[in-house]
Amino acid sequence: MATASASAFRLSPCSLKFRIHNNHPSTPKSFNLRFHPRHNSLCVSTSVSISNTDVQTAPNDLVASLLSKVVQTDGGVLLQKEEHKEVAEVVQELQKYCVKEPVKCPLIFGEWDVVYCSRPTSPGGGYRSALGRVFFKTKQMVQVVEAPDIVRNKIEFTALGFLDGEVSLKGKLKALDTEWIQVVFEAPELKLGSWKAQYGGQSEVKLRITYVDEKIRLGLGSRGSLFVFKRI
DSSP: OOOOOGGGGOOOOEEEEEEOOOOOTTSOSEEEEEEETTTTEEEEEEEOOOOHHHHHHHHHHHHHHHHHHHTTSGGGTTOOHHHHHHHHHHHHHHGGGOOSSGGGOGGGOEEEEEEEESSTTTTTGGGGSTTHHHHEEEEEEEEEEETTTEEEEEEEEEETTTEEEEEEEEEEEEEOSSSEEEEEEOOOEEEETTEEEEOSOOEEEEEEEEEEOSSEEEEEETTSOEEEEEEO
């Protein structure tokens, strides 16, 4: 039988590098194996590298998750108590990524669809109450924030199932600090078909901007109502 000398199995110094694809923060992204023949030892070294892309995807994933929970829910009316709780949990996590001094951020300007409110009757008042929704079917709730300080709210609806209408308000925006704003609205204007009229008096709201980006804006009313605005 042929025999092999020990030199036939002699290992030369070598280095192997492996890369692991794993999103868990505690898992090393890569590690090196190096064999030292003279010392008959194997050394393992690790290195961790987190790309900016990994960090940036966190708020994007939360935004996508939030929108999937609130879009096409009639502003939150169709959600159950447990579903409202899930929305609040995502919002709480997303708020951690809010820019500093959001009131000064130019992203607050634009045209926004009011896709959710934790108290569905808050936007629209009586038109969005349980009784009001029997006669007025909401088609869209829009808020337009124009630089430097104009806010326009509009609710489009169908009355009695056949008559198109809308209620609109124009307001003046004032920054109270780096997060809170105040808007003083003029008397609302009601349109039903070709008929229109102004009624009531001035109204005032205060809102804290808790998150804003290119897609959505989050707001917290002075009475605790949570709002989700989606950019149009």
